[in-house]
Amino acid sequence: MSNADATVIDHPLVQHKLTLMRMKDTPTAVFRELLREISLLLLYEVARDLPLVMEEIETPLEKMQSPVLGGKKLCFVSILRAGDGLLQGMLDLVPSARVGHVGLYRDPETLEAVEYYFKVPHSLGERLCIVVDPMLATAHSSIAAVDRVKAAGARNLKFVCLLAAPEGIQAFGQAHPDVPIYTAAIDRELNDHGYILPGLGDAGDRIFGTK
Numbered sequence: 001m002s003n004a005d006a007t008v009i010d011h012p013l014v015q016h017k018l019t020l021m022r023m024k025d026t027p028t029a030v031f032r033e034l035l036r037e038i039s040l041l042l043l044y045e046v047a048r049d050l051p052l053v054m055e056e057i058e059t060p061l062e063k064m065q066s067p068v069l070g071g072k073k074l075c076f077v078s079i080l081r082a083g084d085g086l087l088q089g090m091l092d093l094v095p096s097a098r099v100g101h102v103g104l105y106r107d108p109e110t111l112e113a114v115e116y117y118f119k120v121p122h123s124l125g126e127r128l129c130i131v132v133d134p135m136l137a138t139a140h141s142s143i144a145a146v147d148r149v150k151a152a153g154a155r156n157l158k159f160v161c162l163l164a165a166p167e168g169i170q171a172f173g174q175a176h177p178d179v180p181i182y183t184a185a186i187d188r189e190l191n192d193h194g195y196i197l198p199g200l201g202d203a204g205d206r207i208f209g210t211k
């Protein structure tokens with residue numbers, strides 16, 4: 001389903017698991033595992049248009065031409081630290097993918113993204129780069145991350161999150177109209193502290209049990 005500038009992956013399994021994640025009493029270990037499971041389902045949809053090439057193989061009975069993924073290995077870029085919660089499941093599905101990291105935190109006063117780490121693989125211009133972060137709130141973090149990944153050479157990008165605020169979708173779309181957004185849900189709005197309502201709270205804290 002496409003909702004203005006974001007594709008909402010409304011598969012019943014995704015929606016059910018997301019509801020469990022939103023519940024305030026869901027324990028850290030369960031939250032983390034649900035995020036891993038959802039990441040597999042999100043990637044399944046996001047990877048729908050990956051290019052295939054035909055390769056000759058031999059079954060036990062005869063030779064045949066059969067499709068395999070073509071082109072350079074794709075690259076996941078995780079926005080630290082909560083992005084790592086989505087990364088593991090995606091790597092389970094595409095183990096040969098390359099991985100980049102952009103370390104960003106939101107300044108609690110200004111809500112601006114502050115960078116503390118950046119490392120990405122070579123030849124980004126020849127790879128599909130899938131940037132992942134569970135939360136798209138003001139979009140300051142995701143815009144800054146995509147700015148950096150583009151500056152490092154990436155040309156073909158997608159952004160995948162779990163929850164998005166309408167404000168974030170609009171801001172991201174204005175900054176990076178060439179980068180499609182995939183999300184499991186679009187929530188109502190942001191509160192005065194830049195948190196998504198109804199949301200699920202602080203994704204990083206819930207994944208890593210830091211609060």
Ligand code: PRP
Binds near residue numbers: 104
């Ligand atoms: C959270 C989240 C996003 C960002 C989203 O990270 O994981 O990166 O906020 O908000 P934005 O769209 O308004 O930028 P946070 O800064 O809490 O850091 P963490 O991942 O280290 O917890």
Ligand code: URA
Binds near residue numbers: 201
């Ligand atoms: N970051 C989070 O972790 N949660 C929000 O609701 C907004 C930003």
